[in-house]
Amino acid sequence: MKNAVDTPASLASHILDALGGANNIQEFTHCATRLHVTLVDASVVDLRRLESVPGVLGAFPRGGNRYQIIIGGAVASVYERMMGAMKSVAPTALGTSEEPATPMGTAKPAASASSNTASQEPPQSSASHRAFPRTPRAWAGAILDYVSDAFRPLLGVLLGASMIIALANVAVALGFTPDGDTADGWRALKAIWEVMFVILPIMIATNAARKLNVDPWLGGAIMAALMAPRIAGLSGGISVFGVTIPINDYSGSVFVPLLMVALLGLIYHGLKRVIPDSVQLVFVPFCSLVVVYLLSILFVGPLGVWLGDELSTGTAWLNTHVPFLFALLIPMLYPFLVPLGLHWPLNALMLMNIQTLGYDFVQGPMGVWNFACFGVTAGVLVLAIREHDSAMRQTSLSALLAGLLGGVSELSLYGIHLQHRRTYRWLLAGCAAGGFSSAVLSWLFPSVLPSGQVIHGVTTTAFAFSSLLTIPVFNRAWVYALSIAIAFVVAMVLTVLFDYRMPQSAREDAASADFVDPLWHAESPNAVFAPIAGTVVGLDAVGDPVFASKALGEGVGIIPDNSAGVEAVHAPISGTIKTVAKTGHAFGVKTDEGVEVLVHIGLDTVDMDGEGFALQIAKGDHVAAGDVLLQVDFAAIIRSGHNPVVIVTVVNTMAMTSVVPLLATADAQRSESRVAAAGEPIIDVER
Numbered sequence: 001m002k003n004a005v006d007t008p009a010s011l012a013s014h015i016l017d018a019l020g021g022a023n024n025i026q027e028f029t030h031c032a033t034r035l036h037v038t039l040v041d042a043s044v045v046d047l048r049r050l051e052s053v054p055g056v057l058g059a060f061p062r063g064g065n066r067y068q069i070i071i072g073g074a075v076a077s078v079y080e081r082m083m084g085a086m087k088s089v090a091p092t093a094l095g096t097s098e099e100p101a102t103p104m105g106t107a108k109p110a111a112s113a114s115s116n117t118a119s120q121e122p123p124q125s126s127a128s129h130r131a132f133p134r135t136p137r138a139w140a141g142a143i144l145d146y147v148s149d150a151f152r153p154l155l156g157v158l159l160g161a162s163m164i165i166a167l168a169n170v171a172v173a174l175g176f177t178p179d180g181d182t183a184d185g186w187r188a189l190k191a192i193w194e195v196m197f198v199i200l201p202i203m204i205a206t207n208a209a210r211k212l213n214v215d216p217w218l219g220g221a222i223m224a225a226l227m228a229p230r231i232a233g234l235s236g237g238i239s240v241f242g243v244t245i246p247i248n249d250y251s252g253s254v255f256v257p258l259l260m261v262a263l264l265g266l267i268y269h270g271l272k273r274v275i276p277d278s279v280q281l282v283f284v285p286f287c288s289l290v291v292v293y294l295l296s297i298l299f300v301g302p303l304g305v306w307l308g309d310e311l312s313t314g315t316a317w318l319n320t321h322v323p324f325l326f327a328l329l330i331p332m333l334y335p336f337l338v339p340l341g342l343h344w345p346l347n348a349l350m351l352m353n354i355q356t357l358g359y360d361f362v363q364g365p366m367g368v369w370n371f372a373c374f375g376v377t378a379g380v381l382v383l384a385i386r387e388h389d390s391a392m393r394q395t396s397l398s399a400l401l402a403g404l405l406g407g408v409s410e411l412s413l414y415g416i417h418l419q420h421r422r423t424y425r426w427l428l429a430g431c432a433a434g435g436f437s438s439a440v441l442s443w444l445f446p447s448v449l450p451s452g453q454v455i456h457g458v459t460t461t462a463f464a465f466s467s468l469l470t471i472p473v474f475n476r477a478w479v480y481a482l483s484i485a486i487a488f489v490v491a492m493v494l495t496v497l498f499d500y501r502m503p504q505s506a507r508e509d510a511a512s513a514d515f516v517d518p519l520w521h522a523e524s525p526n527a528v529f530a531p532i533a534g535t536v537v538g539l540d541a542v543g544d545p546v547f548a549s550k551a552l553g554e555g556v557g558i559i560p561d562n563s564a565g566v567e568a569v570h571a572p573i574s575g576t577i578k579t580v581a582k583t584g585h586a587f588g589v590k591t592d593e594g595v596e597v598l599v600h601i602g603l604d605t606v607d608m609d610g611e612g613f614a615l616q617i618a619k620g621d622h623v624a625a626g627d628v629l630l631q632v633d634f635a636a637i638i639r640s641g642h643n644p645v646v647i648v649t650v651v652n653t654m655a656m657t658s659v660v661p662l663l664a665t666a667d668a669q670r671s672e673s674r675v676a677a678a679g680e681p682i683i684d685v686e687r
Contacts, residue, residue, distance in 0.1 A: 008074055011055045012081035015069060018050035022086040026065070029152055030079040033410035035069040036152070042067070043582060047616055057395075057415040061614045070414035076156075135611060135640050150208040150258060151347060154200075158463055161196045167469065197463075198251040200351065201227065205257035212265035218285055219261045222292050226250055226260070226301060248301050252355035254348045256304030260296045267291055311349060312356040319361045323456045327439035330365035331372065331431040331487070335424065338413060350463060359449060364458025364480055367466035368438055368487045372430030374403040375488035376423045377412040379495025392416075407465030420501055426494035434487025441482065447475040458483070527681035529625055531570045531599055532646055534558040536682050537673045538663060542645050544603050552598060554659040555649030556682050561675075563634045563644050570678055571623040572648055573597050581606070584613030584630055588651065589623065595685055596651040601632055603643040612636035626679060650685055657686040 016022055019037065027038035039045065042065040050059045050069065055078075057070040071078050168190070202223045209219025229247045250256050271284045319326045337346070346362060353360040381396035383389075399411035417423045438458060447455040458480045464470040466484070474480040530536065535558065540548045542557035560567060571589060578596070579588035585605040590596045601613070612633035617623065637644045653659045662682050663674060676682055 008077035008081045011053065011071070011074075012078050012085060014053045015050065015056065015078070016082060016085055018046045018053065019067070020044035025086065028079075028082070028086075029149060030075050033070055033075055033408060033414070035067075035071060035075060035079060035082075036149075037067045037069065039065045039067065041065070042615075043580075043618065045618075047618070048621070057411070058418065061616065070410065135608065135636075146208065146211055146262075147258065147348060149211040150204050150261075153207050154203055157196060157203075158465075161192060161463070163465075163469060164192050197351075197354070198227075201250050201253045201257040204254065205261050208258055208261035209264065212261060212268075214261070214265050214268045215285065218268070218288055219257075219264055222260060222264065222289060222296065223250075223257050225289075225293055226256070226296055246297070246302065248305055250301065250305070252351060253304060253308060254352050254355075255307045256296075256301050259300050259304045259307075260292065263295060263300055264288060264292045308352040309356050312353045315349065315353070316357060316361070319457050320455070323443060324436075324439040326361075327365050327368075327442065327457065328432065328435040330362060331369035331435045332428065334366060334369035335373070335413075335417075335427055335431065338409065347463075354461060354463065358451075359455070359459045359461050359475075360463070361455065361457045361459050363460055363464060363466065364442075364474060364483075365435060365438060367458075367474075367480060367484050368434035369431050370403065370407060370409050370466035371484035372427050372434055372487040372491045373409045373412050373417070374400060375430050375491030376427050376495050376500070377403065377416055378488070379426070379492040380416055380420075380423070380500050382492070382496050383499065404468050407467035407470065416500070423495065423500045426491050426498070426500075429494055430487040430489075430491025433490040434483045437486045438479065438483035441479040442476070445476055445479055449475075526685045526687070528595075528597055528648060528650065528683035528685060529570075529572050530558060530676045530678050530680050530682045531572045531629075531648065532558060532560050532567055533562070533676065533678045534560040534646070535673050536661075536663060536676045537645075538661060539647070539649070541673070542603070542647055543643055544647075547600075547647055547649065550653070553649040553651045553653040554661065554683075555598075555647060556661045556663070558646045558648065558676070558682070560634055560644055560646060563638060565635055566631050566633045568628045569599065569601065569630050569632055569646070571625055571627045571629055572599060572682075574623065574625045577617050577619055577621045577623060577629075580615065580617065580619050583608065583610040584615045584632075585610075587617070587629060593687055594652070595656070595687065598647075598649045598651050600647040600649075601644075602637045603645065605637055605640075605642050608637070608640055608642070611640075648682065650683060658684075659686075660684045 015035070016025075019025065019039065020041065024040050024044060025037055026040050029036045042061065045061075045067065047059060047061065050056060055071065055074070059070070060068045202220045205223035206216045206220040210216040227250050268284065268288050271287050272280060275283050275287075346366070350360045350362050353362065377396050377400045381393060381400055384392040384396055395415050396412075399415050402408045402411045417427060442457045447457065447459045449455060449459070455475075459475045460473050461475075462473045464473045471477050471481050471484075537557045537559065539550065539555055539557060542548065546552065547555075547557070573589055573591055573595065575589045575591040575595075575597075577587060578590045579586075581587065583606055585602060585608070586598065586600045588596060588598050605613075614631040615629070616631070617627075617629045623629065634644045650656065650659045660683065662684055
């Protein structure tokens with residue numbers, strides 16, 4: 001019998017409770033498999049409770065009080081139940097009859113919802129909430145979120161349209177219908193995709209405006225006005241009151257709506273600050289329409305077209321001149337881009353290629369990554385069946401079907417791969433094998449476009465999700481099919497041969513941590529362990545006079561080995577979390593025996609306001625030595641101009657019999673250093 005918590009309604013209720021209730025949710029969207037939530041206060045989230053809810057495949061904190069919650073194929077149903085629950089809590093905030101309808105997949109509930117009445121100002125429009133990012137990383141994150149949220153709600157319609165094209169191509173290829181150039185039925189089916197592609201800029205503009213807390217219909221209306229002359233058949237330029245206005249074709253454009261709405265956001269919120277509330281309903285939309293339309297048609301539109309052309313041309317040059325590198329680079333990067341949500345700009349690139357070049361060459365190599373991902377999942381399914389593991393069998397079978405038939409990789413990635421990191425070895429091996437095969441075959445058997453142009457790569461004229469059903473939409477479909485088959489088989493065979501789990505001895509120790517090293521269990525009951533790998537130095541070498549003075553206790557500094565990316569920080573001892581900085585840069589752990597250890601990541605990193613720090617614990621949690629407590633982007637710390645050294649001290653040193661840093665030498669200056677792996681003892685404490 002199915003667990004009650006697995007039903008969408010019960011799952012939604014448990015997720016809301018773990019997130020701190022409906023009133024703690026500021027913004028709320030979903031994609032194919034994930035809920036994307038922005039919270040009022042992320043510190044109240046019970047992450048362990050959230051991850052333990054049956055039906056939740058994983059939950060990941062991100063900067064800016066944001067969380068991603070992986071649900072799988074039932075995400076839309078859970079989203080709807082959560083929206084219903086939040087409306088019952090705050091019906092006025094979530095919308096009235098005067099408020100424009102909310103597009104599927106996005107909402108601004110509770111604290112961030114707005115009304116379109118002139119007398120009620122939405123909370124997000126406040127200067128404090130809309131403050132500009134202060135660091136390069138914050139800007140990069142904000143831009144990425146802006147692009148992602150503009151595309152994410154369109155995932156369903158893009159997937160549906162691509163499936164229509166795929167099935168129509170299959171029908172033509174198998175001879176079920178006449179040739180596509182002459183069949184009226186074929187042209188009618190193609191119209192579904194082509195019309196959706198034509199109005200794509202309007203849909204992007206609507207979502208982007210909602211992201212910036214601007215009336216979404218205003219963004220869509222301006223984009224529609226920009227496209228109207230071309231849709232009406234006008235070209236070149238038209239004279240309006242003596243001014244010649246250029247006419248561009250913005251159909252399928254991505255950059256133009258994104259740039260236009262960014263400008264609209266500045267003007268819209270600026271107007272709301274200067275125009276009296278009593279007349280905002282009329283004059284804010286009027287002034288926004290006129291000003292943004294004129295600036296867009298004269299400057300923003302041509303700039304967006306130029307950017308799209310240059311980006312497409314640049315990547316096309318890369319694909320033409322170094323096809324081997326391109327065919328390998330795309331599938332090898334995707335396993336790392338998707339978990340971070342960094343793959344959305346590549347989706348925008350695919351659409352730009354179709355619009356500017358008439359074809360796309362990114363989706364072929366991307367399919368190699370997808371099928372390597374599905375191959376690992378198939379290998380896990382084989383092992384689960386062999387070992388009679390019903391839970392993993394159900395998870396892997398659902399993920400495999402979603403991948404092979406729908407092209408959705410998130411179920412495999414979050415449900416299996418990120419839970420069992422060993423699979424990444426076999427995943428990357430499959431990506432490399434498939435990418436190399438695609439490069440060789442594409443060079444020997446290039447694609448030939450209708451224009452006669454020869455392309456050394458798999459191409460397509462549709463935006464197609466990588467599944468078995470979309471294989472016919474690719475030019476040189478047999479090359480694409482063989483490449484993805486090689487990626488799938490290599491990943492699957494390696495998974496079956498070498499397993500997806502750690503060896504048994506390590507697996508038994510991994511019950512509560514996703515990083516395990518035998519060093520954490522060394523026979524050293526008085527030891528404080530290294531929370532990360534790096535070079536251990538004395539406190540006088542960390543570059544901070546407060547720590548060097550031992551005012552915060554005796555200890556060491558660790559210069560991280562990996563200062564170019566994201567690294568896990570582990571619990572240096574077993575105990576209770578006594579303090580956690582809101583920004584995530586420091587925490588304190590106290591053992592049952594009374595040893596208090598402080599871990600401080602970087603110098604002056606409190607200035608980063610939590611950017612680059614993803615906490616996975618809360619005050620009061622009990623942790624074991626080696627548990628992952630947070631993820632830190634050390635590259636972001638360096639880019640912000642801060643020292644990335646990790647400092648570990650025993651705060652109550654004076655209450656201990658002795659506290660001895662374990663350095664290469666024990667001289668008074670402690671000027672020597674040593675390299676330590678995460679989990680090696682770095683401080684010896686005698687109580």
